[in-house]
Each structure stands twice: as structure tokens, then as C-alpha cells.
Amino acid sequence: MPDDKLRLTKALENRATEEGFAAVGIAPARLAPKTGLRLRQWLEEGRQGDMLWMVNRADERSDPATLWPEVQTVIMLGMSYAPATDPFALEQISDHGRISVYAQGKDYHDVVKSALKRTARWLVEQAACEVKVFVDTAPVMEKPLAEAAGLGWQGKHTNIVSRDHGSWLFLGAIYTTLDLAPSEPGRDRCGSCSACQDICPTGAFPAPYQLDARACISYLTIEHKGPIPLQYRKAIGNHIYGCDDCLAVCPWNKFAKAGAANRAFLPRAELAAPALADILALDDADFRQVFSGSPIKRTGRNRMVRNALIAAGNSGDANLIAPARALLDDADEVIREAAGWALDQIASAQP
Structure with missing residues (x-):
């Protein structure tokens, strides 16, 4: 990697950390063809249920360049929401309801997107590039892109698993016209665990x-x-x-530290x-x-x-x-x- 790109990537990682992200990686703007094939097969089998919005923009979801032809690189970022308490603690307390860990604090859409926008704005100032930011609500396949960017791998539960943060990462994406060298992709480490x-x-x-x-x-x-x-x-x-x-x-959660979670998700x-x-x-x-x-x-x-x-x-x-x-x-x-x-x-x- 040329020195200027290396410096920019390192500075980007530092900036992302300052904005509250626990993980950052670079993915190519082209997903492997098998990703799109798997998505279409999943949709053809009707496994999306009522989520018809997944059908309507499947092509854009399968290929970042279909959503934005100018994109050269996808910067994937992860924000930790690792819980400090046992998610199973209320399992036997039947007169109380269990709310998923991710929804017990502030809305992650707002928290992650605000941090993404600040990071992207900094990147534009540094490199005079074009950017678009996405958090969950756009036709973006965040999990395959996160795996391609080295944030972790898609586990058997189909979510991202990180060696450092377990299964507790919110994902956000910055599409950019910058041509940055990709990170080493994630490697499946689920093994025989079921x-x-x-x-x-x-x-x-x-x-x-x-x-x-x-x-x-x-x-x-x-x-x-x-x-x-x-x-x-x-x-x-x-x-x-x-x-x-x-x-x-997931056994990989033993490496996740509640202290690494963004305080907005307490x-x-x-x-x-x-x-x-x-x-x-x-x-x-x-x-x-x-x-x-x-x-x-x-x-x-x-x-x-x-x-x-x-x-x-x-x-x-x-x-x-x-x-x-x-x-x-x-x-x-x-x-x-x-x-x-x-x-x-x-x-x-x-x-």
C-alpha cells in the first residue's frame, strides 16, 4: 500500500475509534457473486416473510455498485453494545418481558449514523472524496461486507461474530469513491460448535x-x-x-468486554x-x-x-x-x- 493510503487508513482507524467505533475495516466495492445468489435463493424460498422491501431492492443489496455506481471502496465500522448483564437473566421471571439487548438503550440507528456522518465528513476533508453512509435501513448487505472487511465472520446464526466483540456489534457502512486497499477478510471460526x-x-x-x-x-x-x-x-x-x-x-462472547460498549447503549x-x-x-x-x-x-x-x-x-x-x-x-x-x-x-x- 502506498504510504499516503497507509497513513490515511491509519488515521481513519484512529478517527473511527474517537467516534465510538470498536472495529473498522476496508472492503472491496464488489461482493462475491455467491452472496447475491444466496440472497435470491433465500427470497425465492419466501424466508423473508412480510419483509417485502428485501425483494424490491434485491439487486442493489447484492452489489454496492448497483446502488451507487461511483463507489470504489466500502468502509465497514462496528460499534459494540456488549451487555454487562446476562441476557438470560429474565428467562424464568415470567411476569416480566425480555427485550433484546440492542433495544434497551438509545436507538442505534441514530447513534451509529451520527458517528458515521462525522467520520465520513472527516474523510471528505482529508481526501476530497465523495461518500454515502448507511445504517441498516438501506439496501446494503452489511454482514457480508463486514466479513469482507475483516470485522469478523458470518456465524451459523447468520450474524457477524468478532474475535474481540463476540456477537455484539452494530454495523455501519461508508461507501466512498476513494480507492483504498482492502483489509484481510474474516475467517470462519465457528468450527463444530452448534x-x-x-x-x-x-x-x-x-x-x-x-x-x-x-x-x-x-x-x-x-x-x-x-x-x-x-x-x-x-x-x-x-x-x-x-x-x-x-x-x-455464542462462545466467542467470552472475549467481549462490556466496557467496550458505547455508553449510549446502556x-x-x-x-x-x-x-x-x-x-x-x-x-x-x-x-x-x-x-x-x-x-x-x-x-x-x-x-x-x-x-x-x-x-x-x-x-x-x-x-x-x-x-x-x-x-x-x-x-x-x-x-x-x-x-x-x-x-x-x-x-x-x-x-
Whole structure:
């Protein structure tokens, strides 16, 4: 690598660290053809469920140059959200809901994108290049790009695994017209381990490195808008927003340090261990107030209350009968159905 590019890359790494990123790497602006083929096969099998936006822009997702023809290099950055507490701590506390670690603090879209913009602005000042920044909401295949940039590898749970940060990295991308030398790509180190496959409550992994979103608790509780299919309700347990089980069980997490996590993602007290009764009592205004600044706000009150009703039914807790019964007349049809199911489940659990 020429000296000027080497200096720029080192300076970029330092700047990214100052902005709160725990990992940075350089990927070519061309993904391997097999990446696009796998995406299309996944879509053809319908494993994206209701996420039709993945179908509509599949070509742009498969090839960065289709999204932006001028791109020469993709800078991938990772921000740690490694938890300080055990994600399984609430598993047996059935009258409380489990919220995915990533959603217990500030909205990562805002935190990561702000840091990306500052880093990209610095890069433009240093090298007079063009840039575009992306965090999760654009047709960008962050995980294959992160692997190509050496941030880690796509594990058997299909998420990025880092030797230094385990499964706890938020990913962001800077597309640039700069021609930078790529980093050494990540190498798969899952070996014979099947922990993430074995622990999935709903069996959402048809095979290692394959995910059927339609059976995934994260998809069912966040993306899916209708009634949760009956065959998955008991397996959901007390998950009310997302699921960390396959991530949390990964042995590589032993190297992740909670102190490396960005402080913006520290859990808010009301999101770390919410009582189901409190969630069931929320109207739309209360929901917006409680979840202001959280990624949960994007999901909306109705889905969150639906999820809490499923957890209430699984709890068998007679104390949740009254708040569930109050939702039998809710304006939302999906909530009314979930309330009836929850009451039936609680009743059947009583002596």
C-alpha cells in the first residue's frame, strides 16, 4: 500500500475509534457473486416473510455498485453494545418481558449514523472524496461486507461474530469513491460448535448459516404485523421484543468486554426488565412516551401489546388476567385475539 493510503487508513482507524467505533475495516466495492445468489435463493424460498422491501431492492443489496455506481471502496465500522448483564437473566421471571439487548438503550440507528456522518465528513476533508453512509435501513448487505472487511465472520446464526466483540456489534457502512486497499477478510471460526442452532426456541435455522425469518422470534415480535402463528406462541416465552438467545450463547462472547460498549447503549431501567402488566396497560400516548428515543418506538404500541399478551399467556400468572381482559375490547383486532388466547392459557394453568 502506498504510504499516503497507509497513513490515511491509519488515521481513519484512529478517527473511527474517537467516534465510538470498536472495529473498522476496508472492503472491496464488489461482493462475491455467491452472496447475491444466496440472497435470491433465500427470497425465492419466501424466508423473508412480510419483509417485502428485501425483494424490491434485491439487486442493489447484492452489489454496492448497483446502488451507487461511483463507489470504489466500502468502509465497514462496528460499534459494540456488549451487555454487562446476562441476557438470560429474565428467562424464568415470567411476569416480566425480555427485550433484546440492542433495544434497551438509545436507538442505534441514530447513534451509529451520527458517528458515521462525522467520520465520513472527516474523510471528505482529508481526501476530497465523495461518500454515502448507511445504517441498516438501506439496501446494503452489511454482514457480508463486514466479513469482507475483516470485522469478523458470518456465524451459523447468520450474524457477524468478532474475535474481540463476540456477537455484539452494530454495523455501519461508508461507501466512498476513494480507492483504498482492502483489509484481510474474516475467517470462519465457528468450527463444530452448534450452540446457536441448538438453543433457538422456534427452530428458525433450517441448517447452519441459514435463517428462516418466518420462524424467528425477532422477526415475529418486531417485523410481523398480524397475529403471531399459533405454533410459535409457546416457544416465544416472555420475549416481547426481539430475541438474543442465539447471540448470547455464542462462545466467542467470552472475549467481549462490556466496557467496550458505547455508553449510549446502556440499558434504561424501564426497558431492562419491564413488567408485563405495565406493557399491557399502555395506550398509544403512553407507549410513545415510554419508548421515546428507543428503536422499539418504530414498532408501535399495538405490536408491543400483542407481544406482551403472548408472554402473559405463557406466564400462567393469574395476576395478569385483569389487564389481559381489559384488552378484549381493544380497537385493534390482533390485540383482541391475542387477549383471548392469553386468557385461555392463563385459565388452563390455574389449579
